[in-house]
Amino acid sequence: MRFSIRTRLTFWYVSLLTVSLLSFGAAFSYSLFRIFMYRMDGQISSVANMMVHTVIRPSGQLFLPQDFDIILERFFGIRTAGNYIQILDQKGNLVARSSNLENFTLPISRDTYINALKGKTTFEVVRTLGRYPVRMVTKPIILKGKGHVAIVQVASSLEGMEAIFHSLAYIFTLWIAASAIIASAVGWFLARKALAPVAEITNTARRIGAENLNERINVSVPDEIGRLASTINEMIERLEKSFQQIKQFTADASHELKTPLTILRGEMEIALRSRDNEYMKEVIASALEEIDRMSYIVRNLLDLAKMDVEKESAPKEIVELDRVLSERVELLRRLALDRGVSIDILKNRPASVPGNQVRLSQLFFNLIDNALKYTPRGGAVGLYLDTEDGMAVFRVRDSGIGIARSDLPYIFDRFYRVDKARSREVGGAGLGLSICKEIVDSHGGYIEVESDEGRGSTFTVKLPLAVMD
Ligand SMILES: Nc1ncnc2c1ncn2[C@@H]1O[C@H](COP(=O)(O)OP(=O)(O)OP(=O)(O)O)[C@@H](O)[C@H]1O
Ligand SMILES: [Mg+2]
Numbered sequence: 513m514r515f516s517i518r519t520r521l522t523f524w525y526v527s528l529l530t531v532s533l534l535s536f537g538a539a540f541s542y543s544l545f546r547i548f549m550y551r552m553d554g555q556i557s558s559v560a561n562m563m564v565h566t567v568i569r570p571s572g573q574l575f576l577p578q579d580f581d582i583i584l585e586r587f588f589g590i591r592t593a594g595n596y597i598q599i600l601d602q603k604g605n606l607v608a609r610s611s612n613l614e615n616f617t618l619p620i621s622r623d624t625y626i627n628a629l630k631g632k633t634t635f636e637v638v639r640t641l642g643r644y645p646v647r648m649v650t651k652p653i654i655l656k657g658k659g660h661v662a663i664v665q666v667a668s669s670l671e672g673m674e675a676i677f678h679s680l681a682y683i684f685t686l687w688i689a690a691s692a693i694i695a696s697a698v699g700w701f702l703a704r705k706a707l708a709p710v711a712e713i714t715n716t717a718r719r720i721g722a723e724n725l726n727e728r729i730n731v732s733v734p735d736e737i738g739r740l741a742s743t744i745n746e747m748i749e750r751l752e753k754s755f756q757q758i759k760q761f762t763a764d765a766s767h768e769l770k771t772p773l774t775i776l777r778g779e780m781e782i783a784l785r786s787r788d789n790e791y792m793k794e795v796i797a798s799a800l801e802e803i804d805r806m807s808y809i810v811r812n813l814l815d816l817a818k819m820d821v822e823k824e825s826a827p828k829e830i831v832e833l834d835r836v837l838s839e840r841v842e843l844l845r846r847l848a849l850d851r852g853v854s855i856d857i858l859k860n861r862p863a864s865v866p867g868n869q870v871r872l873s874q875l876f877f878n879l880i881d882n883a884l885k886y887t888p889r890g891g892a893v894g895l896y897l898d899t900e901d902g903m904a905v906f907r908v909r910d911s912g913i914g915i916a917r918s919d920l921p922y923i924f925d926r927f928y929r930v931d932k933a934r935s936r937e938v939g940g941a942g943l944g945l946s947i948c949k950e951i952v953d954s955h956g957g958y959i960e961v962e963s964d965e966g967r968g969s970t971f972t973v974k975l976p977l978a979v980m981d
Contacts, residue, residue: 887912
């Protein structure tokens, strides 16, 4: 089962908090316990030390009065209150004990006894004495020359400490439980607040369709979610643009095809009514021209559509641009001659690029065709092919009519023509340059134009060269 982000966030938040509180509680209790033990050990061992000095006479004899603890307190200032004191002889037999022990005897384990014989002091917790455990120190009394004479045991109850730790555990449990409950509520609220923009994004995205691509998500804060919203907005904007372009393209294409159809229809009607053979011939010739024009547009549109498909799976071959250029120019010489424009290859350096030969040839054709079309009689078209920084550079320079600065940004758009009437005269549909742009893009290159109105234009194409191995 998948939980919502909100639930997961809250869960992690609360778990982390609980784990950190638990570890804090554990570390705190442990430290407290160590401090407690340290102090208790200090206290019982100082009583034990005093006992050692008290029960030994200067002669080395053990001094064990009847009222053991009364004398201890009165003469030596050792208070037995809270401390259980016991003296054993060197064999481990009881010789004296403080009255608060009553009939109880502090136990001595084998290990502790052996330790004492070795002169070592042992600290331990004894649980077998009464209701509460006690902390006990066992210390041997060793005299110079006489060796091991007795063992002193001092113990103190851990009752107070147990009580403190029980209360502490109780307080910690309550505290952690309360924190977890409060943290769940706060976490749930915070997660909702943090995720509110996501809900807004979801709602807006759900509302957006082809009809209202102008809608945008409200971006209020520049945080991660704000950035996500801006990114989605940018994406919607691109979608809107593409949609707009498609709409525009469809409208333009229909319009472009409708014009020749209308003309065709008008001419046919006239032809139907006319009895003049010569006139009929003229009309049919004109109709054929319109049909050619329509075929030209349809062919170009098909090319554009095909290129959109090709983009994904274009097989790449090595294309020698210099050869393509020479061949193209040979084919266009006749056209140039008809138009009275000179055409010259001013530089043709060998350059090979990976790509589609048919398309690259079409690219050259479209650019040279434009240069010839938009250059008046007597003008010149110069062609250059060179290499530069790993790129093949192809340049078409003409001395033609040029393009106004205001038109430059649009000439690569589909169906865009600077002068519709003139273009129509020379047979242009406004698709040539948009096809060029598609071809250049799909080959990973770019195309630029510089133009001086009335003096001529230069189109420059740069394509990445093939890597020779
Ligand atoms: N070398 C040039 N000199 C002046 N104007 C140009 C030149 N090349 C293109 N243009 C302008 O840019 C417009 C768009 O060119 P494009 O090649 O896309 O269309 P076209 O030549 O009119 O038609 P098509 O190429 O589809 O037959 C042209 O109509 C023309 O106005
Ligand atoms: Mg053209």
